[in-house]
Amino acid sequence: MTVDTREFGSAAMSFEILRAALGDGAAARLGRLAFAGRRPIDTPNFIGITSRGAIPHITPDNVARHLNVGGAYMALEDFIERPQQYSTRTPPIYEIPPTAKHQTRLHSFTAMPPSVTTVLGARRLPAVASPMGNTKSSVSVFTSTGFQALTTAEYLAAAQSLQPDIAVPPADLTHSPITPNSKRALRMAERTDEWLEEWFSELQDSPTPVTTFAPVLPIPYPIQWEYLSRLAEDYLPTAQLAGLALYDPDLLPDLASFVPALLPLPRLSLSPPSTPHHILNQIALGIDLLTIPFINTVSDAGLALAFTFPPPTTPPNNPLPLALDLTAPRFATSLAPLTPHCPCGACTTHHAAYIHHLLAAREMLGWTLLQAHNHGVMAAFFAGVRATLAQQDGAAAFARARGEFARAYEAGFPLGMGERPCF
């Protein structure tokens, strides 16, 4: 029995670890994350990423019909723009009434199907780096009308008003590929620590609870150890803390060593994996829920994801491509599905020739169908991961299949030739 085999939960959320990491430390595990009224999410899994409240190119009815996603990430910065002529208006999303079907403001405004779990963050995934930087009490966000300061108080008020299933409190992040120097990194930890303290103390007297996944910063453990210990010592026993949102999954081994009390918490990764190989790495580190921006990106480029997990049993002579460029002439008359036996909504109704035609004609439906396919491939991939982990010797089977996957597929995505369709 290891330390992370306990069940963790509150009235609104439960996280059950079905099979914990073997041995000590952080490793892949099987679980089930469930929110009242939402479809439970078997983990490891992924959630969709929205843009302005919508999974790109997929109307909410098609999210329910074709997209096998249990959750959706939403960025507050997508909803709080201040149009020049109406700069004093209250963002409409704060005012929309919930309905019987859509019982939270966030669901109601975006018409996201009620079965889908929502995650609210301040910034989009990935976020645009702000030239203004954060202040003592605000993060700089990028709205459709430009950069603006979002105070930590407004963000908390938004979380309380919108009632996402999971809220990720503000973190002092640079959103830059450059590693912050140690002075900046220390300030990131201190500010995030202060902001979280404020967050929880405000929430203490509030009638509207917010399920909080605390940010874990993308800086070395020794710089944020005080903050992370406080999570375990102050907010875990009081059940204020419901999960972790990691901006760098590589910190998990350190967390396992130094703050094992945090291990039973569900772990959401907000670190964008660039390929499925990176996804497997995050899973191996013990991430339960991933956010994968490349799904939307490859769809826009006209690519159809083409990998499975575990990989094909007979190893290919040459590594297989991770995705197919549907603009290639060989698909012009192909009546086959995008990938063999694909159960997605696009492949069961259509064939490669149609998607090829739509891309050539720059029709918007091409994007829609590729999104359905690519989310479907990803859902099947995670189902394969879970089935492997559920085997008798799950950890070893997963490690073996991961090695085979690395050999079976190319390291990166091909360059998609798809052009932006006409609006």
Place this chain on the structure above:
Amino acid sequence: MASNSTFTSPALAFELVAKCSTTRARASILTLPHGTVNLPIFMPVATQASLKGLTPQQLEDTGCKLCLNNTYHLGLKPGQEVLDAVGGAHKLQGWSRNLLTDSGGFQMVSLLKLANITEEGVRFLSPHDGSPMLLTPEHSMSLQNSIGSDIMMQLDDVLVTTSPDKARMREAMERSVRWLDRCIAAHKNPDRQNLFCIIQGGLDLEMRRECCREMLARETPGIAIGGLSGGEAKDDFCKVVACCTELLPDLKPRYVMGIGYPEDLVVSTALGADMFDCVWPTRTARFGNAITKHGVLNMKKEVYAADFGPIEDGCGCPCCRPVDEEGSIGITRAFVHHNAAKETVAAHMLTLHNVWYQLNLMREAREAIIADRYPVFVREFFGNLYADPSNYPSWAVDALKGVGVDLLET
């Protein structure tokens, strides 16, 4: 073959269900190779074998039984060879219901500069490489046979109706008749594809009548009135439609090409037309406009930013129908506003709404005709659209007066 109320031909059956006792409006059932279609009908235009972001399933769910593809576009992409290899446009787009295709001629003239019409066909420069190409009646038929559309249109010599050149107009009308003969001769699948003729003749009613007589003699299973919606005055448009429908047999479907504003549909139905198509409802959706019974709303306007009602109150489309009803998406004006011109889903949702609006308008018109209360329906329709009757368009008032409906009667 025709009984009192039914006409059948190898690939089509037309059953007249009801006629309005005041106007010339008709309700009928058209049976085509890919299923039954209730007329009058609005047909959305899926130009390049896709209805602007909607999946075929979403389009089916609006109740659409017949939509358009454009021969000119499909001839370029994916091209005839691919269409033959794939097995036609139904298979290409996963659409199990009916398709209608135009001849390709209209796009040649409207989209391409330097299109030159001779007796042989339409000469134009390829938009791909600028090489000279020729669309003949035979080639149009061959393309439409490859597409496999349930209704094909003859290649016609299209001239803007406002052209002052009478001699050229007569030439175009007579040539269209000759081209119909060539189309009939070249059509390879009359047993499973219907070829409709197109009546031309500009705004000259005598020429239109003459064309009607010539075309009718060729006994196509359906008849289209063409060359309209090209900038002519609405009065003239109505006169042409009325003049043609007067001469057309009861038991054949009548298709007025290229019209689609709600007022046009309601008035043309009163004048005895059955089928309509237009890109406007789907195009305007992409510009952020919603069609409602009270007029067109531009969802990009700030007044909708915090409007949490449906796109249109009382609308039954999946976006608008009350959230507690089966199949409701629960879209608000605020969410459409939020994403208009920013995310494609806003365009998709308005497309869904607008297509539904147009189809439903025709469903309601049909019910009114069957109940023999079409004049009441027409008055209600204009009453909803214009708060003040003095704003009723005079062309509509006049056209409806001509078929026994006085819109201004109190």
